[in-house]
Structure formats: C-alpha cells, structure tokens
Amino acid sequence: MAKGQRQKNLLWLQSGGCGGCTLSLLCAEAPDLTTSLAAANINLLWHPSLSLETGQQVMEIFEDIRQGRTKLDILCLEGSVIQGPDGTGKFHMVAGGNGLSMKDLIAELAGLAEQVVAVGTCAAFGGVTTAGDNMVEACGLSYEGNTKGGLLGGNYKSALSLPVVNIPGCPTHPDWITETLGHVASQTMKPADLDHLGRPRAISSPLVHHGCSRNEFYEYKASAEKLCDLGCMMENLGCKGTQAAGDCNQRPWNGSGSCITGGYPCIACTEPGFEEPGHMFTTTPKLAGIPIGLPTDMPKAWFVALASLSKAATPKRLRENAVSDRVKVQPTSRLFKKPGTTSGKTGS
Amino acid sequence: MTRLITGPFNRVEGELEVKLDVTDNMVASASVNSPLFRGFERMLHGKDPMDALVLVPRICGICSVSQSMAAAAALANLTGIETPRNGNLAANLVLACENIADHLTHFYLFFMPDFTREVYAQEPWFAEAHSRFAAVHGRATQEVLPARAEFLHITGLLAGKWPHTLAVQPGGTTKAVAINEKLRLTAILHKFRRFLEATVFGADLDEVSALETLADLQSYRKMQASRPSDFVGFLNIAEALNLEHLGRSADRFMSFGAYELTDGHVFKSGVVDDTQSSNVNLDLITEDVSHAWMQGGAQHPFEGTTQPDTEMKEGYSWCKAPRLGGKTIEVGALARQLIDGQPLMKELVQAGGGNVLSRVAGRLMEVARLVPLMQEWVSELEPEAPFRNHPGQIPDGQAMGLVEAARGALGHWLRVENGKIANYQIIAPTTWNFSPRDAQGVPGPLEQALVGAPVRKGETDPVAVQHIIRSFDPCMFCTVH
Numbered sequence: 027m028a029k030g031q032r033q034k035n036l037l038w039l040q041s042g043g044c045g046g047c048t049l050s051l052l053c054a055e056a057p058d059l060t061t062s063l064a065a066a067n068i069n070l071l072w073h074p075s076l077s078l079e080t081g082q083q084v085m086e087i088f089e090d091i092r093q094g095r096t097k098l099d100i101l102c103l104e105g106s107v108i109q110g111p112d113g114t115g116k117f118h119m120v121a122g123g124n125g126l127s128m129k130d131l132i133a134e135l136a137g138l139a140e141q142v143v144a145v146g147t148c149a150a151f152g153g154v155t156t157a158g159d160n161m162v163e164a165c166g167l168s169y170e171g172n173t174k175g176g177l178l179g180g181n182y183k184s185a186l187s188l189p190v191v192n193i194p195g196c197p198t199h200p201d202w203i204t205e206t207l208g209h210v211a212s213q214t215m216k217p218a219d220l221d222h223l224g225r226p227r228a229i230s231s232p233l234v235h236h237g238c239s240r241n242e243f244y245e246y247k248a249s250a251e252k253l254c255d256l257g258c259m260m261e262n263l264g265c266k267g268t269q270a271a272g273d274c275n276q277r278p279w280n281g282s283g284s285c286i287t288g289g290y291p292c293i294a295c296t297e298p299g300f301e302e303p304g305h306m307f308t309t310t311p312k313l314a315g316i317p318i319g320l321p322t323d324m325p326k327a328w329f330v331a332l333a334s335l336s337k338a339a340t341p342k343r344l345r346e347n348a349v350s351d352r353v354k355v356q357p358t359s360r361l362f363k364k365p366g367t368t369s370g371k372t373g374s
Numbered sequence: 375m376t377r378l379i380t381g382p383f384n385r386v387e388g389e390l391e392v393k394l395d396v397t398d399n400m401v402a403s404a405s406v407n408s409p410l411f412r413g414f415e416r417m418l419h420g421k422d423p424m425d426a427l428v429l430v431p432r433i434c435g436i437c438s439v440s441q442s443m444a445a446a447a448a449l450a451n452l453t454g455i456e457t458p459r460n461g462n463l464a465a466n467l468v469l470a471c472e473n474i475a476d477h478l479t480h481f482y483l484f485f486m487p488d489f490t491r492e493v494y495a496q497e498p499w500f501a502e503a504h505s506r507f508a509a510v511h512g513r514a515t516q517e518v519l520p521a522r523a524e525f526l527h528i529t530g531l532l533a534g535k536w537p538h539t540l541a542v543q544p545g546g547t548t549k550a551v552a553i554n555e556k557l558r559l560t561a562i563l564h565k566f567r568r569f570l571e572a573t574v575f576g577a578d579l580d581e582v583s584a585l586e587t588l589a590d591l592q593s594y595r596k597m598q599a600s601r602p603s604d605f606v607g608f609l610n611i612a613e614a615l616n617l618e619h620l621g622r623s624a625d626r627f628m629s630f631g632a633y634e635l636t637d638g639h640v641f642k643s644g645v646v647d648d649t650q651s652s653n654v655n656l657d658l659i660t661e662d663v664s665h666a667w668m669q670g671g672a673q674h675p676f677e678g679t680t681q682p683d684t685e686m687k688e689g690y691s692w693c694k695a696p697r698l699g700g701k702t703i704e705v706g707a708l709a710r711q712l713i714d715g716q717p718l719m720k721e722l723v724q725a726g727g728g729n730v731l732s733r734v735a736g737r738l739m740e741v742a743r744l745v746p747l748m749q750e751w752v753s754e755l756e757p758e759a760p761f762r763n764h765p766g767q768i769p770d771g772q773a774m775g776l777v778e779a780a781r782g783a784l785g786h787w788l789r790v791e792n793g794k795i796a797n798y799q800i801i802a803p804t805t806w807n808f809s810p811r812d813a814q815g816v817p818g819p820l821e822q823a824l825v826g827a828p829v830r831k832g833e834t835d836p837v838a839v840q841h842i843i844r845s846f847d848p849c850m851f852c853t854v855h
Binding site: 040041042043044045046047048049050052053054055058059060070074075076077078079080081082083084108111114116117118119120121122123124128154155157158159161162164196197252253254278279280281282283284285286287288289290291293295301306307308351352 | 379380381382383384385387388389390391407409410411412413416417418419420421422424425427428429432433434435436438479483484487488490491508509510511515516519520522523524526527529530531532533534535536537538539540541543546547548549550552558682684692758760761762764834835840851
C-alpha cells in the first residue's frame with residue numbers, strides 16, 4: 027500500500043449463521059489475521075467477536091456511518107439474512123435496536139457501503155439456515171440459492187460497479203477471506219474477477235478435485251465403500267469434489283487437512299443449494315448403477331466408457347487399498363534398478 | 375428505577391440483549407434475550423438420521439465438534455455400536471482441541487479486553503493491561519492467534535478441518551492415524567504446551583494443576599510478582615476489582631461428564647447443589663417455554679417441541695428454560711472441574727460460589743489439566759488398530775447423546791421413526807446458563823448472577839455487567855439454535 031493512504035473501514039455484521047467463518051478466519055496463518063488486515067490497509071471499524079465496543083458504542087458507530095462522519099468502505103455479512111416470520115424479520119431483531127430488525131439494518135448499511143461482501147455460503151446464497159422448510163425465510167444478500175434475488179436483489183451494484191462479492195464455503199477458508207478483502211480494499215477488483223455467482227474466480231476456478239490426494243483411486247474408479255476407506259468417494263459416498271468450486275486440496279485447511287484427507291466426502295459447501303442435495307449427504311445417488319452427478323464438463327458417454335475401461339484395468343494394489351483404512355499393498359517401484367536385475371518386484 | 379437495554383452485546387458468540395432494571399446504582403432485576411432464531415430442530419425433522427452429522431455442527435462455529443460429538447453419541451446409542459479405543463481417543467483429542475482453543479479465545483479475545491476500557495484508565499494496572507489485552511491490537515492477540523492456529527492443526531490431522539468436520543461418526547472417526555501423523559501430533563502438543571507454560575501460566579502445567587488451596591494460589595501469584603504471566607495478570611486484576619464478589623448465581627452445578635473412554639469419563643459427571651453431590655438424574659430435565667416466544671408447556675426433551683410464536687405475551691427470548699428437577703443449573707468449565715473434584719476449584723466455590731473469578735479460573739485450570747491428558751491420549755494411539763466400527767442402518771427408536779462442550783453440558787435427544795428423524799431436541803450449555811424465567815417466575819442463572827451488580831454513574835453498558843456476562847463465556851448461536 028502507498029504510504030499515507032487512508033485505511034479502508036470494514037464493518038462486519040452477523041445474522042443467520044453460526045459464526046464459523048469468523049472462527050475459521052482466526053485460524054489465518056502465515057501471516058495471521060491482524061497482520062493480513064494491516065497489510066491489506068484495512069481498519070476494522072467493528073467486528074462482533076473482536077472489537078472492544080459494545081452496546082451504545084456500537085450504535086454510535088452505526089450512527090456515524092449514517093451521518094457520513096465515518097466512511098463505510100466494506101460491509102461484510104456473515105450468516106444468512108433472516109426475513110421471517112412473514113417478512114417481518116422478527117426471528118432476528120437487532121440487540122438493543124429498539125424494534126429494528128437485522129435485515130433492515132443490513133439493507134440500510136449496505137446502501138451506505140462502497141462494497142458489500144458476503145462471507146460464507148449462508149450470506150451469499152442462504153446456506154444451511156435455509157435447509158428443510160426454511161421456516162425462518164432465510165436468504166442470501168443477492169441470491170436465494172442459485173437464483174438471483176435475496177435481500178438486496180439480484181441487480182445490486184456497488185459504488186465500485188461490482189455485485190455483492192460472494193466468498194463461498196461452509197466455513198470459508200481463512201485465506202479466501204483475507205485475499206478477497208485485500209483485493210476489494212485495493213480497489214482493483216473488476217467484474218471479470220468474479221464468476222457467474224459473484225464468487226471470486228481465484229476461489230471458484232479450481233475444483234475441489236484438483237490436487238485430491240485420492241486422485242489415483244479416481245483415475246481407476248477404485249472406490250471406497252465406507253467412510254474411513256482410502257478409495258475414491260465419488261461412486262458411493264456422495265463426494266462432489268469433481269463438481270464443486272474450491273482449492274481445498276491445493277491449499278490445506280488447519281495445517282494439513284481437507285475434507286478428503288479427513289476421510290469424508292466433499293459436500294460441495296461452496297455451491298448454492300448444497301444444504302439440500304436431494305439425497306443423503308454421504309451416499310451417491312445412482313441411476314442404473316451410474317452416479318447421477320458426473321464430473322463437471324464431462325460428457326456422460328465418455329464417463330461411462332472411461333469408467334468401465336479404468337475399472338477393468340484397476341491394479342490389485344488400488345483395488346485392495348480402496349476398501350481399506352490403511353495402505354495394505356505397497357507400490358512397487360521399477361525405477362533405478364541395477365543392471366542385471368530382471369524384476370522390480372519385492373517380497374513374495 | 376431506571377431501565378437499561380444493552381446491545382448489541384459483543385465478544386460473545388452470537389446475538390445477545392440484556393434488559394436491566396437499576397435501583398440505587400445496582401442491578402435490581404435482569405432479563406436476558408437471545409434474539410436470533412434459526413430453527414435447527416425443525417430443520418432436522420424428516421431428515422435421514424445420518425444427515426444430522428452434516429447439519430448439527432453448523433449450529434455453531436465455535437462449538438462445532440461438540441455438536442458433532444453429541445449427534446454421533448445419540449446415533450451410536452441408537453445402534454448400540456461400540457467404538458474402538460483409537461476412535462474414542464481421536465474424537466476426544468479433536469473435542470479437547472476445540473475446547474481448549476475456545477477457552478483461549480474466550481480469555482484473550484472476549485474477556486480480558488474489558489479491562490482495557492477507559493473506565494479503568496486511572497488504575498495502577500491499566501497501562502500493562504492495555505498494552506497486553508487491548509482488543510485486536512494488544513500484544514497478547516499477536517501471540518495467541520498464531521499459537522491457537524497452530525494448535526488447531528490437530529484438527530487438520532485428525533478431522534480434516536475445523537470447524538464443521540464429518541470425521542466424528544457413530545462408532546469412531548474416519549481418519550486412521552499413521553505413525554508419522556502421531557509424531558506430528560506429539561510435536562504440535564509439545565510446542566503448544568511450551569506456549570502455555572511460558573505465556574499463559576508462567577509455570578509448568580503440572581504445577582498449575584497441582585494447585586489445591588487458596589494459599590497455593592496466592593503463593594503461585596507471588597512467585598510471579600515481578601513478571602506476571604497472563605493468568606497471574608488476571609488474578610492481580612481480579613483482586614484489585616474484587617471479582618470474587620461479582621456475579622454469583624445459585625451455586626447449583628452440573629456436568630454430563632467429559633471425555634468418555636472405554637473405562638468411563640475422564641472428568642466425572644454429577645450435580646453439586648450447595649456442596650451436596652449427586653448423580654445427574656436425566657429424567658428430571660425439562661424445558662419450560664413460559665417466557666420464550668414458543669408455544670407449548672414444560673416437557674422432557676424426548677417429548678419437547680419447537681413452535682416459535684412471536685405473539686407469546688410473556689415471551690422475551692427465543693431461548694427455552696431448561697431446569698433440572700425444576701431448578702436452575704449452572705454449567706461450564708468451573709462446574710466440570712468442581713464436580714471432578716479439583717481441590718482449588720472446590721475451595722474457590724466454597725469461598726465465593728460461582729463468580730467472575732472462579733469461572734475464569736475454572737477454564738484456565740481445565741486447560742492446564744487437559745493438555746497433559748491430550749499428550750497421553752496421543753501416546754496411546756495405535757497406528758495399526760482400527761479407528762472406526764461401521765454402523766449399519768440406523769434403527770427406529772429414541773436415544774440421547776450427552777457431551778461436555780467448552781461451555782458445559784450439551785445434550786441431543788433424538789427420535790427416529792420409519793428411518794427418518796421424527797424429533798430432535800437440543801439443550802446447549804448457554805441454554806442452561808442464559809435461560810429466561812420459568813413458569814414459577816424463577817430467573818435463569820445469568821439473570822440471578824446480574825442482580826446486585828454495581829452500576830457506575832452515567833453508565834449505559836455497565837462494565838461490571840459485562841464482566842459477569844462474559845465470565846459465563848456464552849455461546850448464543852448454540853443457545854437457541
């Protein structure tokens with residue numbers, strides 16, 4: 027940042043969510059959260075989990091924004107917008123707000139902010155809070171599921187000529203937030219930097235599949251049968267990694283993790299509507315034995331042909347390891363044999 | 375009498391509003407409102423029981439694993455499946471990691487910054503407290519965030535990520551730990567323990583957990599007179615502000631028992647009612663909705679319903695009012711350590727009950743006791759043995775899952791009919807602590823604890839009230855869910 031440049035004021039609100047995106051954000055590393063914000067030239071005007079100000083002092087911060095005494099550069103919302111019951115917003119009234127609903131406060135401040143950022147799938151698309159019959163009438167800031175709409179409407183444009191910037195994930199990876207906020211604060215973000223759902227392409231261009239540690243099992247359709255097995259979880263266990271946005275297997279979570287390395291499938295938490303997949307989360311729905319959800323951009327006939335070919339060619343090692351929780355059969359290397367050795371096999 | 379309405383009340387997880395009636399510069403009466411309703415119990419209705427494992431952790435980003443554990447326990451109880459020892463150890467490690475991370479987050483980010491308020495600017499300890507604990511910019515934050523993040527690498531290794539893992543399942547965990555991962559866990563804990571000993575306690579953890587009497591606590595403090603650790607820094611402020619006289623509630627405590635291994639709970643379950651100990655009689659738990667925006671009567675959670683109604687005349691919160699045998703109950707780390715018989719916690723409660731000092735001390739004592747236990751658990755992991763037994767179809771029936779979250783007793787009560795969830799009721803720790811009044815008009819534990827809190831002249835958000843509320847480490851997301 028240029029020296030002497032005014033810091034960008036960021037206000038963070040929470041509504042119909044769980045606070046998990048903030049808790050994940052606190053896990054930011056190399057560098058940590060406060061360093062990341064400082065490097066991005068961001069001043070935390072107020073954050074519900076971090077700031078000193080409480081009660082009346084918070085109301086004064088809101089009032090300063092209303093009166094133009096403080097410029098609101100970035101408004102972040104974490105959690106969905108709660109509109110119920112019957113559009114009143116009474117399922118979430120502002121604490122100390124004297125009858126003000128949170129949805130009205132969000133709408134008011136969004137109108138005053140230079141840019142609005144939805145942190146997490148709830149704020150972006152509605153997310154888990156909309157699961158079941160969505161009795162609380164939850165929605166995203168400018169989406170309801172994958173349909174444009176939501177609290178601000180699908181045509182919202184910020185002073186920077188951007189739609190609501192939707193950082194997906196349930197929760198969001200800490201880097202997704204710090205990098206996106208840095209990009210927004212730099213005022214260099216362009217509409218083309220966002221995908222058709224308002225998600226930063228930096229997050230949504232990679233698929234969860236990219237860098238998946240089970241890739242070899244995927245190639246040979248050597249499938250896990252139960253959680254804990256080492257094989258590919260697409261065929262039986264509901265894994266949507268080949269269709270879901272996110273660099274989860276290229277950029278680890280909490281040091282070295284990902285859902286896949288943790289032994290459970292990707293449930294596509296970066297995608298609108300993931301909360302109601304229409305089937306059990308950890309079971310793959312099939313039609314005539316073929317998974318309904320095929321890898322993104324792959325013609326069905328190709329997939330079927332490739333799958334049957336690769337299944338026929340699956341090495342014993344992958345077939346056995348796929349249904350084991352440990353590597354049972356070691357890979358045998360044929361590299362660097364001494365001259366005169368005829369077999370690369372080891373043991374019996 | 376004047377009425378104060380405090381909110382948005384921050385540095386608690388989620389949304390909170392407290393109404394205070396103030397007479398003679400003291401709180402005469404308080405009512406606590408949990409203003410956010412999301413309806414998880416309704417959302418779960420009709421779902422496949424195993425889908426609860428995806429949805430319930432998302433009740434709360436800070437207690438995510440404990441919600442997973444409670445659901446997994448309820449499902450395991452329904453199937454009767456046994457968990458291999460490795461699975462129990464790994465699940466307990468993930469839960470302990472979450473709970474300790476939560477205790478640190480509470481102490482450093484939520485609780486201590488209140489001592490850096492302007493109102494204390496003239497106190498002799500203020501300059502040091504401010505430089506160390508100021509919100510966002512204090513020195514402690516710069517040290518704690520990286521230490522916490524690296525400690526949570528344990529969840530990356532054992533559970534894929536935190537929060538919101540699917541690794542905790544009925545019958546065990548989905549990640550079989552290899553020997554190299556076991557060694558990494560050992561190293562992470564070693565480093566984290568060093569951080570705790572150097573920064574939080576200024577002493578070996580075993581010395582801290584060996585503190586038994588108030589005299590022991592005083593000599594531990596005095597040994598650090600010239601260079602106080604953060605715990606001692608808190609003890610010094612607590613003495614200056616008489617925090618042991620602030621925020622006493624009814625002194626009835628409960629723990630469901632924490633960290634179940636094949637041979638029972640590591641921290642015992644029980645109830646302590648004014649020094650009388652007993653077992654928890656789960657049949658006596660009811661949720662009263664007389665002062666919630668909910669229809670219905672007081673019910674045991676197996677029979678409980680969730681029917682929100684904004685028109686309820688007596689209602690002032692989305693939180694139901696759980697009671698044990700009709701009585702209010704305080705839960706949390708202090709309850710857990712007291713019921714487990716930790717001698718210093720017994721002395722602290724004997725001296726002043728549950729209060730701002732003893733609740734915070736209870737949490738830090740738990741950290742000191744738990745990290746060495748985690749080190750033992752890691753050493754007991756057997757990389758060659760299984761981590762999970764696989765449950766088949768979940769049968770119809772009803773079952774409960776009880777765990778101890780960072781903030782106290784958490785219970786899930788589940789009924790399955792025709793292979794689908796027919797009822798799911800959740801009572802979270804802060805549901806107990808921050809419950810509204812019941813049909814008898816008896817205020818909840820926090821409402822009782824706030825009575826008598828001093829209010830300084832001109833205060834709109836009394837600082838004493840803030841200390842008391844945050845001493846409970848409330849999680850409002852869990853409270854209503």
